[in-house]
Amino acid sequence: MTDIERVDALDKVTGRALYVYDLKFPGMLYAALVKSTVPHGIIKKVDPSRALAREGVEAVITGSQLSHVRAGIYIQDRTPMAAEKVRYLGEPVAAVLARDLRSAREAAEMVEVDYHELSAVVDPREALREGAPLVHEKLQEYHRYQEIKPLPNSNVANVFRLRKGDAQSILQRSDLVVEDTYTEAMISHAYMEPMSVIAWWNPDGTLELWTSAQSPFAVRNLLSKALELSESRIVVHVPYVGGGFGGKAGLHLELLVALLSKAVGGRPVKLTLSREDNFYVAPSKVGVSAEGKVGLSKEGKILALMVNYLVDAGAYADYAVNVGKTMGYIGAGPYDVPNVWIDSTTVYTNKPFATAFRGFGILEAHWVVERLLETASRKLGVDPVQFRLMNRLRPGSTTSTGQRITEGSGDLAKCLQVAADMVGWGSRKSSSHPTYVGRGVALAMKGPSVPPYNSAQAYLKFNEDGTLDVSVGTTEIGQGTMTSIVQLVAEEFGIQPNKVRVDLVKDTSRSAYTWQTVGSRSLFYDGNAVLAAVDDAKSQIRRIASKVFNVEEEEISIGGGKVFVKGGSRALDLKDVVMGYVTANGNVIGSPVVGRGSFVVPDLTYLDSQGQGNPFPVITFGAQSVEVEVDVLTGVVKVNKYVGVFDLGRVVNRGLAMDQLVGGAVMAISLALNESIKFDEGGAILNPNLVDYKVAEIGDVNDNLIGVFLENPDPKGPRGARGIGENALLGIPAAIGNAIYDAIGVSVRDLPITPERLWREIRAQRPELLEV
Amino acid sequence: MSLLPNFKLELPTDLKEAISELAGGNVVIAAGATRVLLMSYMHILRPEVVVSIRRIGLREIKVSDELEVEANVTLSAVARNERVRKEFPLVAASASHVADPLVRNKATVVGNVVNAVPYSSMVPAFLLMDGKAKVVGPSGPREISAKDFFVGPLETAQRPDELVTSLTFRRVEGEWGFTEFRTDSQLPIINVGVLRNKKGKVRVAYTGLTAMPNLLDLGTMPSDFRGGYREVRNILQDLSTQVLDDLRSSAEYRLHLASVLTARLLEGMGR
Numbered sequence A: 001m002t003d004i005e006r007v008d009a010l011d012k013v014t015g016r017a018l019y020v021y022d023l024k025f026p027g028m029l030y031a032a033l034v035k036s037t038v039p040h041g042i043i044k045k046v047d048p049s050r051a052l053a054r055e056g057v058e059a060v061i062t063g064s065q066l067s068h069v070r071a072g073i074y075i076q077d078r079t080p081m082a083a084e085k086v087r088y089l090g091e092p093v094a095a096v097l098a099r100d101l102r103s104a105r106e107a108a109e110m111v112e113v114d115y116h117e118l119s120a121v122v123d124p125r126e127a128l129r130e131g132a133p134l135v136h137e138k139l140q141e142y143h144r145y146q147e148i149k150p151l152p153n154s155n156v157a158n159v160f161r162l163r164k165g166d167a168q169s170i171l172q173r174s175d176l177v178v179e180d181t182y183t184e185a186m187i188s189h190a191y192m193e194p195m196s197v198i199a200w201w202n203p204d205g206t207l208e209l210w211t212s213a214q215s216p217f218a219v220r221n222l223l224s225k226a227l228e229l230s231e232s233r234i235v236v237h238v239p240y241v242g243g244g245f246g247g248k249a250g251l252h253l254e255l256l257v258a259l260l261s262k263a264v265g266g267r268p269v270k271l272t273l274s275r276e277d278n279f280y281v282a283p284s285k286v287g288v289s290a291e292g293k294v295g296l297s298k299e300g301k302i303l304a305l306m307v308n309y310l311v312d313a314g315a316y317a318d319y320a321v322n323v324g325k326t327m328g329y330i331g332a333g334p335y336d337v338p339n340v341w342i343d344s345t346t347v348y349t350n351k352p353f354a355t356a357f358r359g360f361g362i363l364e365a366h367w368v369v370e371r372l373l374e375t376a377s378r379k380l381g382v383d384p385v386q387f388r389l390m391n392r393l394r395p396g397s398t399t400s401t402g403q404r405i406t407e408g409s410g411d412l413a414k415c416l417q418v419a420a421d422m423v424g425w426g427s428r429k430s431s432s433h434p435t436y437v438g439r440g441v442a443l444a445m446k447g448p449s450v451p452p453y454n455s456a457q458a459y460l461k462f463n464e465d466g467t468l469d470v471s472v473g474t475t476e477i478g479q480g481t482m483t484s485i486v487q488l489v490a491e492e493f494g495i496q497p498n499k500v501r502v503d504l505v506k507d508t509s510r511s512a513y514t515w516q517t518v519g520s521r522s523l524f525y526d527g528n529a530v531l532a533a534v535d536d537a538k539s540q541i542r543r544i545a546s547k548v549f550n551v552e553e554e555e556i557s558i559g560g561g562k563v564f565v566k567g568g569s570r571a572l573d574l575k576d577v578v579m580g581y582v583t584a585n586g587n588v589i590g591s592p593v594v595g596r597g598s599f600v601v602p603d604l605t606y607l608d609s610q611g612q613g614n615p616f617p618v619i620t621f622g623a624q625s626v627e628v629e630v631d632v633l634t635g636v637v638k639v640n641k642y643v644g645v646f647d648l649g650r651v652v653n654r655g656l657a658m659d660q661l662v663g664g665a666v667m668a669i670s671l672a673l674n675e676s677i678k679f680d681e682g683g684a685i686l687n688p689n690l691v692d693y694k695v696a697e698i699g700d701v702n703d704n705l706i707g708v709f710l711e712n713p714d715p716k717g718p719r720g721a722r723g724i725g726e727n728a729l730l731g732i733p734a735a736i737g738n739a740i741y742d743a744i745g746v747s748v749r750d751l752p753i754t755p756e757r758l759w760r761e762i763r764a765q766r767p768e769l770l771e772v
Numbered sequence B: 001m002s003l004l005p006n007f008k009l010e011l012p013t014d015l016k017e018a019i020s021e022l023a024g025g026n027v028v029i030a031a032g033a034t035r036v037l038l039m040s041y042m043h044i045l046r047p048e049v050v051v052s053i054r055r056i057g058l059r060e061i062k063v064s065d066e067l068e069v070e071a072n073v074t075l076s077a078v079a080r081n082e083r084v085r086k087e088f089p090l091v092a093a094s095a096s097h098v099a100d101p102l103v104r105n106k107a108t109v110v111g112n113v114v115n116a117v118p119y120s121s122m123v124p125a126f127l128l129m130d131g132k133a134k135v136v137g138p139s140g141p142r143e144i145s146a147k148d149f150f151v152g153p154l155e156t157a158q159r160p161d162e163l164v165t166s167l168t169f170r171r172v173e174g175e176w177g178f179t180e181f182r183t184d185s186q187l188p189i190i191n192v193g194v195l196r197n198k199k200g201k202v203r204v205a206y207t208g209l210t211a212m213p214n215l216l217d218l219g220t221m222p223s224d225f226r227g228g229y230r231e232v233r234n235i236l237q238d239l240s241t242q243v244l245d246d247l248r249s250s251a252e253y254r255l256h257l258a259s260v261l262t263a264r265l266l267e268g269m270g271r
């Protein structure tokens, strides 16, 4: 297929694209948050009097005024703002509404709050201890999904278990057992656009919202439950979104802003977070620590894997419990391991809370599994590439949840061979003290982490001139799916892409439905739905044309913007058919064409109590390799080269796929080497800004980032395609860790691998390298 | 979106007017304003009056037997000036290592030095090249030598009602080196400048090692890495109790880095 230009490009480069922050409505009030100054404490008093006296202020709403409403996607553990107690430093306790933003912000500083401070628990391991301060005392009373099982009188939000075979006893009988522990920092999505929401109630009781969210229909669904309002009474608009990376999935500030608007008689209210507030109030990525154990035969076959994950959710469970679960059920990932034992425990701490992040737990698990297996292969003396080839999943084998891999799942072995060859695996390395070169590989495997029932709709309607408007539910958050949708439709009808318009901004009352814009599912689900809509439209067109030409429907072909009889010379312009064909005498054959399509994968299952089942609608396999250069005296790691090889089934738009690969690589290199939200002992963030929270910039990453796409079609994919969005990151941190080991024989276990941290590891593991 | 605190902005058009604006009250001078705005957005700085000096001229780079950089000269201007690059390469190199092009196009050399922050990249050159700050206040002009300019952490010797009109850097013959080092922050944790004069005597200056800049005479130094590292390490041991320990780096790592980076510069110059 030939690439087309991004359909959102011109709006974005000309500044014409509107984001929620750009929108303004008559009589709109601006909200500012009053944030907790203690990590854990009872709210004794909120005194808004000074703030209320300030010019421009219309109202101060406290958390306790809104405490009748509860939210939380898996566990309803939070209210729109803290009501009785605060559970993290920076948690909103009140909101000031004023006629302008400055008045709101300044008045927010004038609201006085008294706390009775409680002891706080910041470290997730501490949170597990008997007698640790409880973040939620009434955990067992919260409404929740059946599958999520909080432990009463504890900080445990959920324990996910996966048991395949009998890992415990096999480990005792293995020739070699390798154990290690790993950690991964809480990090920020660092999307460009901080969260922003406007809510406005119509006089008829309809709630209209404009929000920088990934998943408008999830916002609507969760709001409907929280507000006990029907979905048809909620209209969620999502204009352009400045990045999400999982951080804007689900329901976030929308509920609060809806209630603030309601509290002032339905006037429009806008809340936009500053970057600093976004670090505190908007959720981040979970922190992880893990203990892994792998048992092998002396020939190098993996016999059993055991991992115990501890997932730090912060003060509220949000998506973290499901991230923890997914981290668990990916199990041994792309490896064929007969015996797998995973426990993944998600705990509460007194820190800002966490949510989904590009890779959704599977990213985190790759760091653990790929580092552990690397260590094991090195201990055995088996070449890490051969080791991976030997133990990989292949057609006929099953994943850790027992899902079967087929011929249509892609060619994992080829991915690895290409990634290894292209990074120069096995060829000479030019190290000279103090600079050492090393190479590392990792496999990558992920499918969308979605409930089985998740689905998508699409529709397309023809216009009088034969052009058409297409609607899908996915939002354009920078990933480019809308462009691929246009490309698919244009190709199907053989018309110029500029004749196909897609709804770039969403309105839940008009746009086709999709479950969420998450999980690398968009092209797979919405693409399939759109192709179904195309088929539907085509059959309508064929029906009309068959009557015009007086032939069977099967004899009609559509292409090149024309409708014609196969093998014949008779043809009609699409535009003369799609609104109904008008005969010479004025009669009309057919009527205007509207194509409808939808998509669901019918045979997915929930996981059973042993973590077994078929969770993935599609799986994308890949392999990633890097060459690094380590300066042992400073601990600085440079990635000289990266190669990502993915079996995408079918590449719809090569440029966009490559953008995902490169963007994902930069993101993964950045988080592997730099990124962590740093907390002090009192739960305050020490780097809530982009100066001391370091995100890779253009000069920080080498542009030697190479992507290779294999195209073994997936029988279920749209034109055979699979997703790439999150997969682009998965193996990179581990490949870097593996390459560091290859270079200097030092094993890194903790992310991020900052220079000081690596220098300390070198000093502990290979002090002779530091001798000068 | 962050909001700036309210303040009055003064835009004087000559030096005299600027000086008179400085009298009294909570007044802050802004040149490139990169730090003034950042600190204000973070509400760490809440000035009543900001006096922008952008319209008072003072945009020249004067090269004679010394280099004089006036108050409104940006880091970019110094970094790309041909004569500065040729004749005062340490100054040009230091300027070109600050932040990114966007910041360098606004930020001034004077602002960078007056900032006196532990991560300042220009201060080592200022110290090594026997710099002087020319200052004008209500009672007229005066000069402060670089050695006397830094009086405390984040504190410099000009009074609040005085404006630094230019900085001078003495021409020095010999070899030079400069490097900065960043880890997981945009800001360097340490900057190192070295000079070796014709007689082979070495001076080194650091920012980021301790709360105040350091200027050390090292005498003759070996030019191999190993020898350099060991000597520097010994000499710096005296400072070890004062070394900064913060979010960006532990004291131990900083001290180690200072020795490694200095020895690398010395080795590089020797080649």
Ligand SMILES: Cc1cc2nc3c(=O)[nH]c(=O)nc-3n(C[C@H](O)[C@H](O)[C@H](O)COP(=O)(O)OP(=O)(O)OC[C@H]3O[C@@H](n4cnc5c(N)ncnc54)[C@H](O)[C@@H]3O)c2cc1C
Binding pocket: A691, B028, B029, B030, B031, B032, B033, B034, B035, B036, B037, B038, B053, B071, B097, B098, B099, B100, B103, B106, B107, B108, B109, B110, B111, B112, B113, B114, B115, B119, B120, B121, B122, B158, B162, B163, B164, B165, B186, B187, B188
């Ligand atoms: C993202 C980022 C990265 C950075 N990285 C680096 C780096 O790598 N290395 C580094 O050294 N710095 C770095 N900085 C700091 C930057 O270099 C300084 O902020 C800048 O040089 C200050 O110059 P300015 O003209 O903008 O000063 P301003 O912000 O205008 O002023 C700075 C201070 O000096 C005072 N001042 C300015 N001019 C005068 C004058 N003529 N007389 C008296 N007082 C005056 C001001 O009152 C203020 O206190 C970074 C800054 C940012 C935002």
